Amino acid sequence: MEKFTKNEKLQESIAKYPDRLQHAIKIESKCHVVYSGTIVLRNSNNEIVIAGTVEYRLVRYPRVFVSGQILTLSNESDIIQMETCQYEIIIEDKFCGNLMLTDISINSDPKTSVIRGISEDFKWKIDECDAEYIIFALPNIRDFSGGALLKDIQESKTTTAMDRFIISESKPFLCFDRVRDFKLRFSELKSDATYEILYVGKLHICESMSVEKFNYIFPVFLSFINGRKSASILSVGMVGERTIWIDFSKNIIEPYQYSNCWSEVHFPVFVDIWKKFNELWEDELDRDFLITAIHWYVEANSNAGKLEGAIILMQTALELVFNWLIVEKLNVVLKKNIRLLSAEGKIIHILKILKVSEKIPKSFSNLTSFVGHENGPKALTEIRNALVHGNVHKREKMLKATRAVTFETLHLGIWYVELSLLFILDYKGNYKDRTNSNNWKGMGLIVPWKVDQ
Numbered sequence: 001m002e003k004f005t006k007n008e009k010l011q012e013s014i015a016k017y018p019d020r021l022q023h024a025i026k027i028e029s030k031c032h033v034v035y036s037g038t039i040v041l042r043n044s045n046n047e048i049v050i051a052g053t054v055e056y057r058l059v060r061y062p063r064v065f066v067s068g069q070i071l072t073l074s075n076e077s078d079i080i081q082m083e084t085c086q087y088e089i090i091i092e093d094k095f096c097g098n099l100m101l102t103d104i105s106i107n108s109d110p111k112t113s114v115i116r117g118i119s120e121d122f123k124w125k126i127d128e129c130d131a132e133y134i135i136f137a138l139p140n141i142r143d144f145s146g147g148a149l150l151k152d153i154q155e156s157k158t159t160t161a162m163d164r165f166i167i168s169e170s171k172p173f174l175c176f177d178r179v180r181d182f183k184l185r186f187s188e189l190k191s192d193a194t195y196e197i198l199y200v201g202k203l204h205i206c207e208s209m210s211v212e213k214f215n216y217i218f219p220v221f222l223s224f225i226n227g228r229k230s231a232s233i234l235s236v237g238m239v240g241e242r243t244i245w246i247d248f249s250k251n252i253i254e255p256y257q258y259s260n261c262w263s264e265v266h267f268p269v270f271v272d273i274w275k276k277f278n279e280l281w282e283d284e285l286d287r288d289f290l291i292t293a294i295h296w297y298v299e300a301n302s303n304a305g306k307l308e309g310a311i312i313l314m315q316t317a318l319e320l321v322f323n324w325l326i327v328e329k330l331n332v333v334l335k336k337n338i339r340l341l342s343a344e345g346k347i348i349h350i351l352k353i354l355k356v357s358e359k360i361p362k363s364f365s366n367l368t369s370f371v372g373h374e375n376g377p378k379a380l381t382e383i384r385n386a387l388v389h390g391n392v393h394k395r396e397k398m399l400k401a402t403r404a405v406t407f408e409t410l411h412l413g414i415w416y417v418e419l420s421l422l423f424i425l426d427y428k429g430n431y432k433d434r435t436n437s438n439n440w441k442g443m444g445l446i447v448p449w450k451v452d453q
Contacts, residue, residue, distance in 0.1 A: 014151055014158055014160055015151075017149045017150050017151040017160060018150050018151070018164065019150065019151060019152075019153065020150050020151065020152050020161075020163065020164075020177050020178075020180060021135060021175075021176075021177045021200040021201065021202055022135075022200065023135055023136075023137050023197070023200045023234065023236070024135065024236050024243055024246070025056075025137070025234050025236070025246065027056075027058050027197060030057060030058040030059065030194070030195065031055055031056070031057050031058070032055065032056045033053060033054070033055055034054040034055065034056055034064065034122070034124060034246075034248060035053070035054040035091055035124070036052075036053045036054070037051070037052075037091075038050075038051060038071075038091075039051075039052045039054070039066065039068060039089065039090070039091055040089075040090035040091070041087040041088070041089060041090075041099055041115070041117075042087060042088045042090055043086060043087050043088065045075055046073060046074055046075040046087075047072075047073070047074045048070060048072070048073040048074075048087070048115065049070075049071045049072045049073070050068035050069060050070050050071060050115055051068050051069045051071055052066060052067055052068020052069065052115075053066070053067060053068060054066050054089075054091075054096075054119075054122070055067075056122075056234075056248045058139065058195045058197070058233075059195065060195075060252075060253060060254070060255065061120075061250050061251070061252060061253070062139075062195070062233050062234075062250065062251055062253055063118060063119065063120050063122070063248070063249070063250035064097070064118070064119040064120075064122035064248050065116070065117075065118055065119075066089065066099055066116065066117050066118070066119060067114065067115070067116040067117075068114065068115060069111060069113065069114055070106065070113040070114065070115055085100055085101040085117075086098060086099070086100060086101075087099045087101065087117070089119060089122065094125055096119075096122055096123060096124060096125070097119045097120075097121045097122035097123055097248075097249075098119060098120075098121055099117040099118070099119050100117055100118050100119070100120075101115065101116070101117045102116050102117050102118055103115070103116040103117075104116075119248075120249060120250035121249050121250070122248040122249065123245060123246070123247050123248065123249065124245060124246045124248065125244075125245045126243055126244050126245060126246075127239075127242070127244040127245070128244075129239060129244055130205075130239075131205055131211070131237030131238055131239060131244055131245070132204070132205060132238060132239050132240070133202060133203060133204045133205055133238050134202070134203050134205065134211060134214075134235045134236060134237055134238065135200060135201070135202055135235070135236045135238060136200070136201045136202075136203070136232040136233065136234060136235045136236070137197045137199070137200055137201075137232065137233050137234045138176055138197065138198060138199040138200070138201060138222070138230070138232055138233075139195050139196060139197045139198065139233060139253050140189065140195055140196065140198070140228075140230070140253055140254065140255070140256045141198050141199055141222075141226055141230060142226055142227065142228075142258075142259075142261060142263070142264070143182075143186055144165055144178075144263065144268060145264075145265070145266050145267070145268075146162055146266040146267035146268070147162050147163050147164045147165040147166075147177075147178075147267075148162065148164040148165070148166055149161070149162055149164070150163055150164045150177060152180060161178070163177050163178035163182070164176075164177050165177070165199075165268070165270065166270070166271060167221075167270050167271065167274045168271060168274050168275070169271060171206055171208060171209075172203055172204045172205065172206045172208065172209040173202070173203070173204040174201070174202070174203050174204070174209075174274070175201060175202055176199040176200065176201035176202075177199060177200055177201070178198065178199055179197065179198060179199065179200060182198060185197070185198055186198060189256045190256065190258075194255060194256065195253060195255070195256070196256075197233075197234075201232060208278075211235070211237070215232075215235075217277075217278070217281055218231075218232060219231040219232070219251070220290060220291055220294055221274065221277055223294055223295075223298045224294045224297070224298070224421065225261075225263045225268070225270060225273075226261065226263070226298075227259045227260065227261030227262070227263070227298065227301050228254055228257065228259045228261075228298055228301065228302055229252065229253075229254050229298050229299075229302070230253070230254070231251040231252060231253060232251070233251050233253070234246065234247070234248065235247040254302070257302065259301050259302055260301065260411065260414075260432075260434045261301070261418075261432065262418045262419075262422060262431040262432055262434075263431070263432070264432040264444075265430050265431060265432050265442065265443060265444035266442065266443055266444075267443075268429075269427075269429040272425075272426060272427060272428060272429070273422070273425040273426065273427050275426075276424075276425045276426045277290065277425055280424075280425075289320065289324045292320060293317055293320050293321060293324075293417075293421060294421070296313050296314070296316050296317035296320065296417075297314075297317055297414070297417050297418070297421065299313050300313040300314040300317065300410065300413070300414055300417070301414055303410075307403070307406040307407060307410055308387050308406060310410050311380075311383065311384055311387060311406065311409055311410050311413065312384060312387060312388060314410060314413035314414055314417060315343070315380065315381075315384045315413060317417045318346070318347055318350065318380075318413065318416060318417060318420070319343070319346065321350060321417065321420040321421075321424075322346040322347070322349065322350055323338075325350070325353070325420065325423075325424060326346070326349045326350060326353065330353065332349060332353070333349060342381065343377075343380075343381045343384070343385075344375075344377045344378050344380075344381040345377075347376075347377035347380060347381070347416065348377050350416065350420055351376075351377065351416065353423065353449075354416075354419050354420065354423055354448055354449060355448045355449045355451070356416070356419060356448050357376075358375055358376055358377055359374045359375070359376060360374050360375070360376045360379060360412065361376075361412070361435035361436075363435055363436065363437040364408040364411075364412060364435060366402065366404040366405050366408055367379055367405055367408040367409055367412065370400075370401060370402075370405045371383075376412055376416075379409065379412070380409060380412060380413050380416075383398070383401070383405075383406075383409050386398045411434050411435065412435065414434065415433070415434050415435050418431070418434070419431075419447065419448065422447055423447070423449060427447055428447065428450050429446070429447070430443055430444035430445060430446055430447075431444050431445065431447055432444050432445075433445050
């Protein structure tokens, strides 16, 4: 019988783990030079040839910037008068995207005649065949904790880390991995609050998940698990180990800001909610609900409109949840009876389905003291009404509300919204309860509708 040393057995075990995903594009100083050389800009009125550079910049709206020296142009008056600012970008006889001119300077000295513009749909094509899978980057995403094992091979050293987060295990396979130097990048991100690529993902393209569908559905899903508006960037189409295209299209990325979120627990599970998310996405009205509800959720969670404005957005999300879940899906309340219900009554119906107490959590003592009772739905409604259309007496009372009161009001409501969305997505695992005074990461709590099962 063949004998193995402990080290050989360990290496054999490690070999089974997947390699950490790597991205083909390296962003240095928030910039990547895509191309440098001759560029043709063309529309129905003009053709401009420049010696220029195409750069991808990692800014709030990551996109391509084109600039260069004008070599020739067919219609000087058109470009001077800026009658048409939209041009096609042609490089090496290939259409790469559209350019919006932002700055033109034409002088007697050709060397000082320059042109600048922005492209929001630039795609660098290397081959015309269809991609088998894509590799993509995720900037400014929260620090997820406790993923599946993967391995790193560096020179003669092989290590493992729990850095893979699986969204879908098959049809399609979808995951994202932490970058190897995640801690350094995340530390820098927290200090300067700008933009850093923190994860690299992979999607196997299949009949049920095209690149186009992925670009539509994934930012919504990602925003929900991140608690803040998010999207993938720099998608790279692959066949085997061969790159066939790189998509430098614009996406909206928020500057880094810590935000509370249900997923801030060890070993978050995304597979089940991704499955339900896809099922709902197939129906046009359900898709619209997901897009809208998650939009209100992340906007409120990001303090859009400051605390007071975020409270109004949170209440809007709860109103939408009531109509979609309680009235349309569960038929708990008939449509003809909706007008008989107060905003407080609607929230109470939601909490009954979630198996959540109507009492204000003990940790939110500032809110309880301010409103003079322990009824959460009533407290949310009173404060929201005072902010939106309160009379002079209500406004006078709100002037006495401390920041702690409005903070607790907002997070009580967002807690209701988070649980509602998790219930709708058939989530059965643990989550971070934002009303719990212990803010350290941990295993979290089981969702309330599964406590007694």
